[in-house]
Amino acid sequence: MRKTVIPFGPQHPVLPEPIHLKLTLVDERVVEAIPNLGYVHRGLERLADVRDFHQMIQVVERVCGICSMIHAHCYCMGIEELMAVEVPPRAQFLRVIWSEVHRIQSHLLWLGLFADSFGFESLFMQFWRIREKIMDISESTTGNRVIVSVNVIGGVRRDLSAEQTRWLLTELDWVEEQIQRLQTTMMEDYTVKKRTVGKGVLTAQQAYELGAVGPVARGSGLSQDTRQTSYAAYGELYFEPVVETEGDCYARSKVRFREALASVDLIRRALDKLPAGEVRAKVKSLKPPKGETVMRVEQPRGELLYYFKGSGEKNLDRLRIRTPTFANIPPLLAMLPGVYLSDVPVVTLSIDPCISCTER
Amino acid sequence: MFKMTHNILRNLVVRKSTRRYPFEVREAFDKVRGELVNDIVRCIFCGSCEVRCPSQCIQVDRKAAVWNYDPFACVFCGVCVDICPAKSLSQKTQYLRSVDKRILISMQGELKKKSREKDKEAEKDKPAPVEPEGPAATG
């Protein structure tokens, strides 16, 4: 038995982000995986000391570019709770719409990277082609492609015109059709099944004990989605979490496909019910936030938690960000032992690691 | 596999999704937050943009009436545009082109009186602005 130690990452072409795993192999089979963080740690939580609570919106958006909208959404919700600001219903709906747009693009991005992790380059390009349409939607409605910067304490900064809504709906039809087509292409492919079915199995029990969140938990049969807590406008939109029970890489990609399609539906329903009115509440008291609170939202990668502590000053006392990947690393460590080296990228990517999120 | 074959072969005949970028540029959407410009004639040097900017890329000298801006530190969030009381800041729909040298923009304006009505009157009287754009390249 030959033992090899492979430094997997932080710079590795198959990894979209720099996670560092020390893999101990015995004949191409992983026996132990130890993570090491800190490669892209930027100290964003600590920035709350020098940026005031308005400026922090732009800072938290940069915790994770791919789900910037949802980070800012969560942050604004927390501050609004501390300052007792009532957000107008139209703004609530618009936040949901943009969050779901972000969810679709994040899932498409992931599906592409996932295809690339088992060497299916052409499929990767197909996913990213569809994603480009979502980026266009984001760019035309919010003003930016990725870091959308539409949230503000008390509402949103942009509104949707009737013309934009019509255009958005036609674009969404195209996106939905394309996703459906690629879903059958990918999920029925012999070689894809060969590479993903039964790889990196996580049982429901393990997922719960190790604190898995998001598609990793839902792929293992846990019906756990923070959107069920009906924050923002989710309470008024009929919503049901997507659950698969197999707990392998195949199930996790299936969850993401179905969620992307469910998000398209959610956007349609939200546009349909979009109430008229203001998009930005007048913040009456200029008193900075005071007190402490915890806010949770559902990111494409899973549950995101923010802890706020303010003492009535311009800067928050403490802002803690727990990103979903941080919660999903322990399940990853449980999945890796026993898989072959050739499956390590597939299993690692199946949790959708966002390391710059994790290390903040 | 066969579905993929179909997909791949269709891609051979339909229009390509990529374009030869610097030679062929897509038309921008109307509300895109691109390059930040300051109409220095209207600027009242209040400093709100400096205070609210999350990346601290703007420095305003209220006494000397100088507006300094570092486009490479800017994150193009548009917060300054939103809060500008004189509406002198705006964003183009085109993004900043990539360059190989750092650019620092420094604009010299003229101080105006506090009242905005008087400000407008004064503007009518005034001729052309003093040095509307002066990008000074530094290392």
Added chain:
Amino acid sequence: MTRTAILIACGLIAGPILGGLVSGMDRILTARMQSRIGPPLLQPFYDVAKLLFKESLVVNVWQVFCAYCYIAASSIALVLFFLQSDLLLILFVQAVGAVMLVVGALSSTSPYSHIGAHRELLQILSYEPLLVLVVVGFYLETGSFKLTSIYAWREPLLLKLPFLFIVLGYVLTIKLRKSPFDLSTCHHAHQELVKGLLTDYSGPFLALTEIAHWFEVILLLGICSLFWATNWFGMAILLVATYFLEVLVDNITSRMNWRWMLSYVWGVGLTLSLVNLIWLHQG
């Protein structure tokens, strides 16, 4: 004598030039299949030129020696092909080159390079027997290992050896490092082993392995051309169709692992070759 010299020169020049062009066409075709515009036709030459002018960083002197051996072996194999030499000899010279590449990878200390080398050995193990069987098929049909007599054969060999042609297709996929067999290394280095076998080759020496790869590609396409040697037109169509199929297969499959490769290539490949050989023997 002059004829020999001209043929040697042809082999040495045609290898890199045709190989680079084929590689450029490959990249454009792949891009089009993925709905991209893709690089210019001459991009592989630009890449290699850039690599050649880079600073040479030597991990291990052995590796440099191995890179030279690899290019020497593959160019000699192609020159022998142009000289219409013995097919078995060509195969073994080519195999020496392939093994030298593995030895070079093993001489470094990188685990990626080592695992890549092991996988490359398994790949050699899976395609070499098939390649020999293809040659045996030629021999059974034409009664000679000499290229001159195979090229002079009166009818296209494809009609008699259709299954062996499919088997050669497997060999070609492995040798061209295309999906699903791009295990030890692949062109865009987007895999778990980074660039696998070639991880520690860099700069000019990486360029040498790339040029040597072009020689090999042309040699394999040359062996493919034996299947329709009666006229130029048929040969060209056969080669273009074969290469198109290779790129297509690359784009419709994901990368598999070596266990699957061994069982599949040996299982299907050996069965197909044996069926074809028995059929030849009977007929």
Added chain:
Amino acid sequence: MREEITPVRPADLIGEVAKLKIQGYRLVTLSCTEIDANCIDVLYHFDKDLGLKHLRLTAMKAEPVPSISPVYFAALLIENEIQDFFGLKFQGLVVDFQGMLYLEEEALKTPFCKFSIQTAEKTSAPSIAHAEPAEPPAAAMPGEPAPGEMDS
């Protein structure tokens, strides 16, 4: 906070956490805040059926806190992170990164403490890189952290 917060003492912590585990709670995360030069506030967030439950532990910087990672393996990275950022020592960690999960050996300050903890051991023997809380010196503001760069 909307949900109730149960205060716990370090001695009861493991028992309380184990009780929650038996009840089927999932560990969401730990949040740590510095209160003053001596105290650190650790909040344990748990979730069951979308309802949150919090435990609050007020720890002294100088005393180690029992680790809950033997009960909840998921707490491993979080506790190591707190150990790096606040210098609070956890006892009984499943895998102890010795304060080097985020920080390098030569890092002497615990970045999230305004009342910075100087580590005498770290300076003398960098191999033992754990930030042992020594007596807190006068309030020393650490430098401004690097501005957040855009990253995905």
